[in-house]
Amino acid sequence: MSGLRFVDVCAGAGGLALGLEHAGFEPVLLLDKNPAACATLRGNRPAWQVLETDLLDFSPSRYQEIYDVDLLSAGPPRVRSSATVTRTETEAELRLLEATVYLAHAVQPRALVIENVPGLLSAPGFASIRDLIGNELSHLGYRFRWFLLNAADFGVPQSRKQGVLVALRKQYFDAFRPPEPTVHEHLSxxxxxxxxxxxxxxxxxxxxxxxxxxxxxxxxxxxxxxxxxxxxxxxxxxxxxxxxxxxxxxxxxxxxxxxxxxxxxxxxxxxxxxxxxxxxxxxxxxxxxxxxxxxxxxxxxxHASPPPVAKALGLAIRAALASPVTPVSRYTQTP
Incomplete structure (x- = not known):
């Protein structure tokens, strides 16, 4: 399977995009509002189309090439619920999560991956954002799964737990398996x-x-x-x-x-x-x-997503998209 294309929002320094590239995906657009991060992307991959703008201000209708992509990926700023963090910062992070899902509504890729904090999986404080994401994805015809990964299990010399959401069109979902660790011994x-x-x-x-x-x-x-x-x-x-x-x-x-x-x-x-x-x-x-x-x-x-974890996710999504398509009944229930 070749020619898989993706859009990466809140791309940062390119950790997700680089790992996905190593998994065989080609970016059609990378978006981030940080000037230094955009300069990093352009400096390392001059051929990539990099747009310096806030996701909240992004107008997808101006970029027709993003409407025929296989994957929408996002590594938005990690949401925090600590009392030491201002409410304004936390609300801004949650708005970016919402904006990512609304962009999926516009683009309708075959798959979506969002990487963020482990607490998004089950912490009571994030129940409302999980409900919003789940309801919207179900309405759009996706099935989805939340799971936890630790970068150390993928050869990264760091204990970095990541909460991951992967959503796929219903016909691909049953073929998806979260990536298994790629190393037996952690790198010190x-x-x-x-x-x-x-x-x-x-x-x-x-x-x-x-x-x-x-x-x-x-x-x-x-x-x-x-x-x-x-x-x-x-x-x-x-x-x-x-x-x-x-x-x-x-x-x-x-x-x-x-x-x-x-x-x-x-x-x-x-x-x-x-x-x-x-x-x-x-x-x-x-x-x-x-x-x-x-x-x-x-x-x-x-702030970056570790590229080896992104590669493992990309390979898992690629395998699901390459699997024989499962017929979808109109009576199929989403999670």
């Missing part, structure tokens, strides 16, 4: 970053890699409205500290030959990771370049 931070950490001649790299034996905690991109680049909140930084990594900021360069790694001395004795290394921990290939200044680059990485 030390193994993933040892080569890059050694690039500056750092003499303690093997000793550090021997301690960094777990996967990374979830990378957090943070809000575009405030703050700089760091590896996450207090609990996350403690997990990094156990690997001898200072998670309070992101480094400009890898450690040099004269850097002495002494984590027992506190932050000043810990190593820091760079934005490029954070991208490796997110599953991006080493030749994928991010546009903008350091904080903008790191936020793109932290």
């Amino acid at each position: 931070v030390g193994r993933a970053l040892r080569r890059s950490m050694a690039a500056g001649g750092w003499r303690d790299v093997d000793r550090w890699a021997a301690q960094a034996l777990s996967v990374a905690p979830t990378l957090v991109g943070g809000s575009d409205r405030r703050g700089g680049a760091d590896l996450g909140p207090t609990g996350t930084r403690k997990a990094w500290a156990r690997m001898g990594v200072d998670g309070s900021s992101v480094a400009d360069n890898v450690p040099g030959a004269d850097f002495t790694w002494a984590p027992e001395a506190g932050r000043r004795g810990m190593v820091r990771i760079t934005t490029d290394q954070a991208a490796l921990l997110q599953g991006f290939p080493s030749d994928w370049r991010f546009a903008g200044r350091k904080t903008a680059r790191y936020r793109q990485v932290g």
Whole structure:
């Protein structure tokens, strides 16, 4: 099966799109409102059609090529329900989820995939958005499934749980199977970053890699409205500290030959990771370049969908679309 085409909205730095490309899909349009993310997409894939606009302002009628696609994919900003997050931010994130489903109403692709937080699957606080999505998709003639994936199970050196929605036209749905893990052993931070950490001649790299034996905690991109680049909140930084990594900021360069790694001395004795290394921990290939200044680059990485997970999803959807079509009865019930 060849020539599968997709539209990717809230595309960010291209994690979903890159993984889908590796699964054999070709994008006809990628949409994001962030200028740095759009520059990243154009810089890495000059042939891709990238539109810099807010999904809430997007008018699909101006882009006729999107009406004959196999897949609509979306990685909208991860919704949050924490008391530390403003109500305005949360409502904006939920509106983007709604807009994605309404775009499916206009485009009517054969399949839809949305990646977001695990809480979307069952958390009571998100019941209303689940109901809205489910009712709309059922009305449009799709069947759908929510499920949980962890990026670490797909060779990404990071524990990153993702709530995923996959919807397909009824005749393809019974052939769909959520992707199975592709690795039997998780890739540790030390193994993933040892080569890059050694690039500056750092003499303690093997000793550090021997301690960094777990996967990374979830990378957090943070809000575009405030703050700089760091590896996450207090609990996350403690997990990094156990690997001898200072998670309070992101480094400009890898450690040099004269850097002495002494984590027992506190932050000043810990190593820091760079934005490029954070991208490796997110599953991006080493030749994928991010546009903008350091904080903008790191936020793109932290907000991205890991490409290996997107590839696995793409292959699972591709297999379902390639299966013999199941006749659809008008009496078939949707979930």
